[in-house]
Amino acid sequence: MQNNYVKIFDTTLRDGEQSPGFSMHLEEKIRLAIQLEKLGVDVIEAGFPAASPEDFESVKRIAQTLKTTEICGLSRAMESDITTCYEAIKHAKKPRIHTFLATSPIHMEFKLKKTPSQILTMATNAVKFAKSLCDRVDFSPEDAGRSDRQFLVEIIEAAIQAGADTINIPDTVGFLQPSEFGDLIRFLIKNVKNSDKAIFATHCHNDLGLATSNSLAGVLNGARQIECTVNGIGERAGNCALEEAVMSMRVRKDFFNLQTGINTEEIHKTSRLLEQITGQKVQSNKAIVGKNAFAHESGIHQDGMLKNRETYEILTPESIGLDKNEIILGKHSGRAALKAHLQKMGYTISDEKMPEIFVKFKTLADKKKELSDFDLDALMMGENHSMPQKWALVKFEVTSGSQTPWCKLTLKNLETNNSITKENTGTGMVDAAYKNIEAICGNFGKLTEFYMENVTNGLDAQAVVNIRLENLDGKVLSGKYGDTDIVKAAIMAYLEVINKATLTT
Ligand code: KIV
Numbered sequence: 393m394q395n396n397y398v399k400i401f402d403t404t405l406r407d408g409e410q411s412p413g414f415s416m417h418l419e420e421k422i423r424l425a426i427q428l429e430k431l432g433v434d435v436i437e438a439g440f441p442a443a444s445p446e447d448f449e450s451v452k453r454i455a456q457t458l459k460t461t462e463i464c465g466l467s468r469a470m471e472s473d474i475t476t477c478y479e480a481i482k483h484a485k486k487p488r489i490h491t492f493l494a495t496s497p498i499h500m501e502f503k504l505k506k507t508p509s510q511i512l513t514m515a516t517n518a519v520k521f522a523k524s525l526c527d528r529v530d531f532s533p534e535d536a537g538r539s540d541r542q543f544l545v546e547i548i549e550a551a552i553q554a555g556a557d558t559i560n561i562p563d564t565v566g567f568l569q570p571s572e573f574g575d576l577i578r579f580l581i582k583n584v585k586n587s588d589k590a591i592f593a594t595h596c597h598n599d600l601g602l603a604t605s606n607s608l609a610g611v612l613n614g615a616r617q618i619e620c621t622v623n624g625i626g627e628r629a630g631n632c633a634l635e636e637a638v639m640s641m642r643v644r645k646d647f648f649n650l651q652t653g654i655n656t657e658e659i660h661k662t663s664r665l666l667e668q669i670t671g672q673k674v675q676s677n678k679a680i681v682g683k684n685a686f687a688h689e690s691g692i693h694q695d696g697m698l699k700n701r702e703t704y705e706i707l708t709p710e711s712i713g714l715d716k717n718e719i720i721l722g723k724h725s726g727r728a729a730l731k732a733h734l735q736k737m738g739y740t741i742s743d744e745k746m747p748e749i750f751v752k753f754k755t756l757a758d759k760k761k762e763l764s765d766f767d768l769d770a771l772m773m774g775e776n777h778s779m780p781q782k783w784a785l786v787k788f789e790v791t792s793g794s795q796t797p798w799c800k801l802t803l804k805n806l807e808t809n810n811s812i813t814k815e816n817t818g819t820g821m822v823d824a825a826y827k828n829i830e831a832i833c834g835n836f837g838k839l840t841e842f843y844m845e846n847v848t849n850g851l852d853a854q855a856v857v858n859i860r861l862e863n864l865d866g867k868v869l870s871g872k873y874g875d876t877d878i879v880k881a882a883i884m885a886y887l888e889v890i891n892k893a894t895l896t897t
């Protein structure tokens with residue numbers, strides 16, 4: 393590998409997924425992992441297999457599904473975690489174990505209740521054991537940003553000696569300033585005797601808004617791997633945003649003289665997919681992937697842009713694939729083409745489900761004529777997890793206009809096969825529909841969020857309704873659904889939440 397190549401280690405499915413509001417179902421994780429492979433990340437940290445059977449299963453399925461990307465699992469520095477981790481990742485073409493242990497005084501004393509010498513032994517044993525199972529091993533001294541530098545040198549030397557080929561330096565609480573973080577990387581590479589036997593990586597949190605700057609300071613000082621997440625999601629204020637670090641190195645090649653394997657034209661699509669899956673919208677002014685990142689509003693700016701785009705644009709929308717909303721399928725496309733394309737996008741479709749999906753596709757294609765991947769994602773919402781359903785929509789009618797908004801709605805209880813119809817008025821058609829749903833299914837908690845967005849532009853665009861409900865135990869459940877009919881999208885999103893709530897009570 394060339395010395396100016398920076399590996400991109402994506403931890404969206406681990407550090408990102410573990411933060412509140414970002415949890416994903418198995419099928420959603422697989423879809424995102426497939427897209428990350430298209431994006432060209434070098435390593436995907438697919439999860440923390442020992443955390444739960446669900447985590448184990450999703451890491452295993454991702455390892456079995458992906459074709460080229462290295463698949464990594466996280467594990468604490470203990471044999472049982474490492475064994476579980478290996479069992480999940482061993483199916484990958486290139487499996488990797490990432491083991492971590494805290495090294496800062498505060499973590500060692502209060503969290504782990506261990507002395508530095510015990511930590512040193514634990515880390516060495518963990519790396520040795522991981523290496524006995526797997527060729528590729530990362531070691532992270534957690535909270536390195538607040539650890540004693542001499543102790544870091546000692547433990548990193550031991551980890552490399554024990555077989556670690558990557559040493560990841562986490563600024564776990566986002567404490568360091570860019571010059572300090574850069575200096576830490578330079579210091580470690582210079583003072584760790586066997587540093588040439590390993591790649592040094594950065595893992596920066598964004599508590600002070602410095603995660604990307606710190607990661608870039610790291611690579612300027614010799615790190616050759618950045619751990620990051622799509623849209624910068626992650627614990628608390630998040631991690632270094634993949635798109636920011638990658639585009640900085642691309643746009644300012646003159647400054648960094650570094651390269652990555654990222655296919656930047658897939659950035660926009662990956663960001664949108666994550667947004668759609670989690671229902672968490674990226675802030676409009678977010679660098680690179682925010683809605684306004686390429687919007688030029690003021691007259692002076694627009695005038696400048698018309699004369700020469702480079703007056704106000706340092707990177708083009710095309711470079712992140714913003715204009716690549718390609719038309720993929722249309723009303724003449726057949727069932728086989730649809731199934732093959734959906735599978736390529738990462739959906740698992742059973743033969744029983746296919747006729748129903750095809751009918752939905754035809755209905756949508758009749759209305760919209762040309763469908764992009766974004767439309768197909770919206771079409772598949774609600775279809776992409778195999779959770780048992782209790783309530784299904786049979787039919788609904790709504791009226792609005794000069795009279796009070798009204799809705800009549802029939803739901804079927806799939807457990808008893810009974811259909812129940814209710815009618816109600818409301819402040820709007822959606823409100824009336826939601827009153828009917830609550831009258832039929834019961835009240836499961838408080839709706840804390842409701843928002844709607846268009847999937848593509850134009851009057852025939854599908855609307856995706858995202859909702860969140862806080863159930864009586866304080867657990868947040870999310871639902872989303874896309875349709876060209878916004879009332880139907882709202883009803884289906886609420887039913888998804890109700891079905892989840894029914895299962896968790
Ligand atoms: O932030 C952190 O320290 C981590 C480690 C597990 C690498 O996420």
Ligand code: ZN
Pocket residue numbers: 407562564595597627
């Ligand atoms: Zn982290």
